[in-house]
Amino acid sequence: MKTIFSALFAGAAMLLLAGCLSVETVPAAETAPAAPAGNAVENPVKKEAEKAAPARPSRGAAEEEAIRFAGPGRNPVVVFDAGFSSKPADPECGGAMKQLADAGYTELFRFSCDPKLDIPGNAAKLHEFLSGLRAQLQKKYAEKYPKTKCDIRFDLFAPGVSGLLARYYLRYGGQLLPENGISLPLLDWRGAGLVDKVILVGTPSDGTLGVFAEMVGRTLPDPAAPVLSGVPAAASPAAYQMLPGVNGGTVHYADAPDGPALDLFDPAVWSANRWGLADPAVQAASKDAAERLDLYLRRARQFRTAMDTPAQPPKNVALFLFVGNGVPTASRLLVDRRTGRLSIADYAPGDGRATVASARFDRRGGKAEPPFSQSPILWQAVTHLPVGYADYFRSDSFWDDVRYYLLMFPTDRQRELYHLNRK
Template sequence: MKSFTLFFSFAALAAALLFGCAPSPVGSYQSAATYDRVLFSDTAKEAFRFQGPERNPVVVIHGFLGAKLGNAKSCEMVWGKFSARPPAAAELQQLAHPMILGRPLREIPTALVPLSILDEADVEVGMFNFTFPGYRTAIDQLVKAGYVDANKPLPKDRKYADLFSFAYDWRRDLPETAERLHRFLLKKREELQKIYEREYGLKDYDVQFDIVAHSMGGLVARYYLMYGDRDLPEDPAKVPVPDWSGAKLVDKVIVAGTPNDGYLDTLTEMVEGLKMVAGAPVYPSGIISTFPSYYQMLPGAGGGEAVVKGDDSGKTLDLFDYGVWVMFRWGLANPAADVQLKLLLPGFYTAAERRVVALDHLKKCLARARQFRAALAVPSRPPDDVMLFLFAGDAVETAYRVEVDPRSGKLTPAGFSAGDGKVLATSARFDRTRRGAGLPFSQSPIYWQGVDHVAAAHMGLFSSNDFWRNVRYYLLQFPTVAQRERYQLNR
């Protein structure tokens, strides 16, 4: 009898499902429904409404290509509006990073300045204009969580802004950008200290920031945490010792889609040129290969690999080796780049003279990139009052191997793995685990407090409800060790 009753119950449930009468998920043990929507608990809503010094201000740091750049003198926008037509020679000339023979990268001035984050990308195609989402999605989501955007008028029910966007020149050397971030945080800290004294009677309050960083912005944030505003040593063979001086101003860092071990498309784009979307014009290799930051995202072992076609040894190429670039005639080492070098180096009258300058720049960029990445790979535990959270995409086939033609240097995709379409999940985690390691654990020099995998593409991370429901909790309700002790949250 008991078996018959159980069978009847399951049969009734199956019939209900078959005829569209699925059990309500409310109070149900049987419902297997899944949802993309987000519901907020009362405690979450209360956290959204809260404003006070106990809640850290948030800084959003964009990734590669993610800020509008303009001419400092003319205010003309050089990067930020896009068209289906090929970029004019004057545009390319301004967009390229300057090259000066024998001068260190950070001492080379540029005429461009960051204007703002690229909140949206406006694309003109003939008579039509299209808008693609940029970092406005991230700002809007944080505003929904109760943060106040410093770039908008202050709401009547709020006393001050606590959401800031750090725009930087994404072409430049990343330690230089970390130094700019330090100055930016000090300025915002001073502004908030004055507000806290006025509103709450708190003098010289120890303002701490939380950071949400996307893609290359995560490399800037991590370098800043580990080394503050320190530059790399003058000797490129030396690696600095982390002192975590940036942690004095930062509590939490959330990085999304960050190529902690690089990504393979950096090589492909510097060899073949950069195309933003299918059908768009190509930014030539000879222009984009002048960006020092590009080299600082070249793939390490977890970010992808390049092998010589026909070489059965399995040996991978060292992509930070100047000799490899010259041998395969990549980027600035390609004689064909002289078409662009004529634009960039008008004072040099022969291809041979221009090549000397270009190869000098290439050598400096590669040496600096190797040193920068070595600095980020130093195993070092952060202070207890700092937390690092990672969000990595793992639902898109992402390039992890290319084959190099030994004669032409041409690249051919030869392998794909889990990632966000740009960055492999292994690179985001800085996962150095190798087959046959004997242990199942992830091996990484980074001490993550949390790693979340999201079924999203590289820019789609910021459109994912799964991403934001967790980010909101980490920022607003998940305390650091210091906060837990200060406010006695273990009771």
């Protein structure tokens, strides 16, 4: 079990949970590290192919003009830490900062999640961060561009499960989940008042079995895997909000593999299988473990309902999804009733962490009808890439598309503002 889950799920729960303990901004000039190094072992076949391949074409005139465009009309970009660590060399955050700096962005900022808070708690931190940053930039732009109205909005680059935070913030702003554990925050798109575009990369919109496996694993974590910043997955409230829905993956009993999927948001299921905070040894060491488990699962179901609710976004909002389908990704697990041990029963296309169905939040569940993707998320565009998670950030074509969406693709609000598509 250790070998299987180390290979497939190592670090999956770290995506959101292992960020810095505080929100920070990092100017682009200070966070533009070198691009991630390639493979240490030279591949002679690849080397010859690269020699034979034509040179990568330079940017076209239109993109060069877009890159030179600056000032209040260019949205500042906030890059979220994917969660592996807060080191600038991480390809998810540091690499994005460099790529965007190369695209002419001078207003680049970094947001790190607090692993001790749940996703709505981090949304409240994000709102405080964006509101303060907006006030600073408005003052700066008013001095630099006195004749221009500065209605500042941000674009977000959100890799991995930080995309869940970005989506929650768009819909609910900095609202926390109601304390009763049942009712929902007001879906008024208040976060859209500060945000225009969001780039999501491999986000498990319908959850991931990888996080679940880390939470209930009965062996020690792989020592080579990234560590949670002192916060075990089973003790983090945000981890429960990443548990999969039906398209994120299912768990069944090994003696009834074709039976109904287990309800992973039911405390009784966790108690029956002695998972995580329901493990008797954990409860013996922590008197409030059972109480916290019940609270985390109740709020996770509440969060899931809030994220599942379909809603038409405002005109200024555009969501772009990049999803990999190059790695078989666990989509169904079996659990032994006696031991609680897990095994992989099925795989689905994905990037090794999120299945394609989870990333798109396609609720058809493998059914042929209706013939179109059915998602509560109104995607502006979905780009499928034949890659695994880490390979997104090494792909030139990926960054070409990211730059195009951020620099040149207008939202409906921007079409009206700049009188685009008019005679």
